[in-house]
Amino acid sequence: MDLRHQTKEERVADYLREGIISGRFPRGSKLKQAELAEMIGTSITPVREAIKLLEAEGFVLGSSHRGAVVAPFDMNATEEIVDLRVTLESKLALAAIRRLTPETIRELRELQGEIETAAAKGDRDAVRVVNYRFHETIYMAADLPETLRFVRILWARYPFDLINKLENRIERASSEHREMLAAIIARDEAALLSALRVHIRAGWDEFKAEYTG
Numbered sequence: 001m002d003l004r005h006q007t008k009e010e011r012v013a014d015y016l017r018e019g020i021i022s023g024r025f026p027r028g029s030k031l032k033q034a035e036l037a038e039m040i041g042t043s044i045t046p047v048r049e050a051i052k053l054l055e056a057e058g059f060v061l062g063s064s065h066r067g068a069v070v071a072p073f074d075m076n077a078t079e080e081i082v083d084l085r086v087t088l089e090s091k092l093a094l095a096a097i098r099r100l101t102p103e104t105i106r107e108l109r110e111l112q113g114e115i116e117t118a119a120a121k122g123d124r125d126a127v128r129v130v131n132y133r134f135h136e137t138i139y140m141a142a143d144l145p146e147t148l149r150f151v152r153i154l155w156a157r158y159p160f161d162l163i164n165k166l167e168n169r170i171e172r173a174s175s176e177h178r179e180m181l182a183a184i185i186a187r188d189e190a191a192l193l194s195a196l197r198v199h200i201r202a203g204w205d206e207f208k209a210e211y212t213g
Contacts (some may be wrong), residue, residue: 012040012050014136017152020059020070022129023161031060032064057149058156073159075211081154082204086197089135093180093196095142095188104141105185108134112174112181119174127170128160134177137175138184148149163203166210 006014014091019025031051037044051068054060055090061066100108111134118126139148176199183191 002099007135008042008046009049010054012036012042012046013053016054016135017057017059018129018132018136019154020054021132021155021160023125023164024129025070027070027072027161029070031070033067054156057153059152071156072162073162074157078156078159078204081116081157081209082200085151085154085158085200088147088154089139090193090196091198092139092144092147092151094189095144096138097140097184097187097192099141099143100138100184101141104137107137108181108184111137112177115174115177119170122170124164125174128164131160131173131177138180159207163207163213166203166206169203169206172202172206173199 016031025031033044033051037047038144040047051060055062055068058071062068063070070184104179111130114130115134118130139151141149176195179195180192180199183189183195
């Protein structure tokens with residue numbers, strides 16, 4: 001992922017966004033600006049601005065002086081979110097496959113290797129982190145920043161943390177990523193869209209069946 005053109009607050013926001021999706025910052029937990037600034041090694045100002053960005057996306061609630069809280073999960077809204085994810089992420093993937101450089105494809109290969117290693121070890125937290133980086137790397141290449149912004153808003157409302165706890169889900173996710181990567185390497189747009197849709201819907205369908213079962 002090319003971070004050279006990101007502002008300091010955008011880099012901090014990306015760090016926090018990844019941390020929320022990966023579960024490093026659990027739902028309902030408080031984000032304390034001073035602690036985050038010390039953790040990241042920056043001043044409070046970019047942390048404050050980053051939290052405002054994440055509040056606008058829906059990852060956190062209340063960025064006032066009283067502090068921000070990682071937003072909770074809403075089961076009732078997720079079915080629509082899944083459909084929107086498929087639509088918007090398919091758009092990003094289609095644009096990205098036409099623009100991915102050999103360097104970015106090498107990066108995706110490395111990320112896939114990390115996913116498979118983490119899945120083999122049963123390291124759920126690592127799989128979630130690399131899953132985020134894998135998708136973000138593809139979608140950044142699409143060069144459709146407004147579409148990506150809306151996708152991040154959807155991610156903020158999606159239960160990655162709960163889906164990740166399903167039995168053998170990380171192994172299945174690793175396999176689904178392998179299918180996406182194979183389509184990317186082959187520059188096969190139809191195969192990529194099919195693999196992406198399967199990946200997005202599979203986790204939700206598995207979770208929904210267990211959640212309501």
